Amino acid sequence: MIRTSGSFAFGSPWIPTLAVAWGLAVPTMLPSPIRGQVPEGWRDAELVFHTFSIVAVDPDTGEAGVAVTTRNACVGNGVPWVRAGVGAVATQASTRTEYGAEILDRVAAGASATDALEAALASDAAGDRRQIGVATVDGGVAQHTGAATNPWAGQRAGPDYAVQGNLLEGPGVVDAVAEDFEATRGTGRHLADRLVSALEAGQAAGGDARKGRIQSAAVRVADPREGMAQRSDGETVFIHVCEHPTPVAELRRIHDTVSGTLGHRTLERFSGNDVAQLKIMLHALGLYRPDPDELPRDRALRDFDDDVAEAVDAFRRSRGLSTPSEGSPSGLVDAETVEALWTALGDAGKAVEVRLELRSLTRIRR
Numbered sequence: 001m002i003r004t005s006g007s008f009a010f011g012s013p014w015i016p017t018l019a020v021a022w023g024l025a026v027p028t029m030l031p032s033p034i035r036g037q038v039p040e041g042w043r044d045a046e047l048v049f050h051t052f053s054i055v056a057v058d059p060d061t062g063e064a065g066v067a068v069t070t071r072n073a074c075v076g077n078g079v080p081w082v083r084a085g086v087g088a089v090a091t092q093a094s095t096r097t098e099y100g101a102e103i104l105d106r107v108a109a110g111a112s113a114t115d116a117l118e119a120a121l122a123s124d125a126a127g128d129r130r131q132i133g134v135a136t137v138d139g140g141v142a143q144h145t146g147a148a149t150n151p152w153a154g155q156r157a158g159p160d161y162a163v164q165g166n167l168l169e170g171p172g173v174v175d176a177v178a179e180d181f182e183a184t185r186g187t188g189r190h191l192a193d194r195l196v197s198a199l200e201a202g203q204a205a206g207g208d209a210r211k212g213r214i215q216s217a218a219v220r221v222a223d224p225r226e227g228m229a230q231r232s233d234g235e236t237v238f239i240h241v242c243e244h245p246t247p248v249a250e251l252r253r254i255h256d257t258v259s260g261t262l263g264h265r266t267l268e269r270f271s272g273n274d275v276a277q278l279k280i281m282l283h284a285l286g287l288y289r290p291d292p293d294e295l296p297r298d299r300a301l302r303d304f305d306d307d308v309a310e311a312v313d314a315f316r317r318s319r320g321l322s323t324p325s326e327g328s329p330s331g332l333v334d335a336e337t338v339e340a341l342w343t344a345l346g347d348a349g350k351a352v353e354v355r356l357e358l359r360s361l362t363r364i365r366r
Helices: 015-021 098-108 113-122 171-183 191-204 247-259 273-284 306-318 335-347 351-361
Strands: 002-009 033-039 047-049 051-058 063-070 080-083 087-095 130-136 141-145 153-158 161-166 216-222 235-241
Touching (some): 051 087, 051 171, 051 191, 063 080, 080 098, 080 216, 087 098, 087 161, 098 113, 098 130, 130 153, 130 161, 141 153, 153 171, 161 171, 191 216, 191 247, 216 247, 235 247, 273 306, 273 335, 306 335, 335 351
Parallel strands (some): 063 087
Antiparallel strands (some): 002 033, 047 087, 051 161, 130 141, 216 235
């Protein structure tokens, strides 16, 4: 069911009957007011997002971001808040959306993460039902888990992140999120990529304890660096899976597809940034045009050609993967191939170097 808000003029005589069926008060004369759509589950003044989330910053880039998932619809509309050059906030459990702007305003004015959070909670009579995480670009982290939030509820923080969750399978969820984020430091991966990875780890550890409910997930990142965002507010990433049977997996699929990350599609003969990534990875392994120290950064780098197909076939053969002689297409690059490539780069001690080289090819600017 959809609840409505806002205003618009009806233009049909059957609308009053329909509006009454929906429980809307309308005048007997046309035109009648209709209001913009809001999910029925949000009809109360207070939003409730039992969930787990991570707020984090990347000290190297100045990015700030939030990733979150829950067994409620449209979590991205209420929980995650980011501001370029300032920080990130997650407001959940008994969600008060105003905390996003209020806390970031205080940080922007010079308050620490802790002081900004404490000031926001000071006049909140429902503070014992709130759960909030804050991370600021100056290195501040603050958290609050009210005593009246639903069990299991808890939190964990590091120097550049804060993880919080309530109504979870147990503490292992929060630990998995934190440990995954810590493990991706210094890997050359974008902040949005790392945040989605952390959500995946928490989901694999059990996630939200409820079953049979609508689910959603979101990741949101802001970048203060010149020319990195299309938007004037510096927001570079906002992927919002408002409802999906497996929202975290869908978040990953969308992230990888929009960023053009190698592995988001099966390659045979294509052109695009993922082809360029493939060539750079194979070059680093000495399988694709190994003679120059660096491949020319021209448009030809994006084209899937005979040489790269041969290099892919040689790599697959070396890893015991199926080859054209066994019926596979020449130059087949599927998820198994991509995983094997990264394993080989890791074994060669080149994974971080290559990830850093590929950053510009996988950056989201939408």
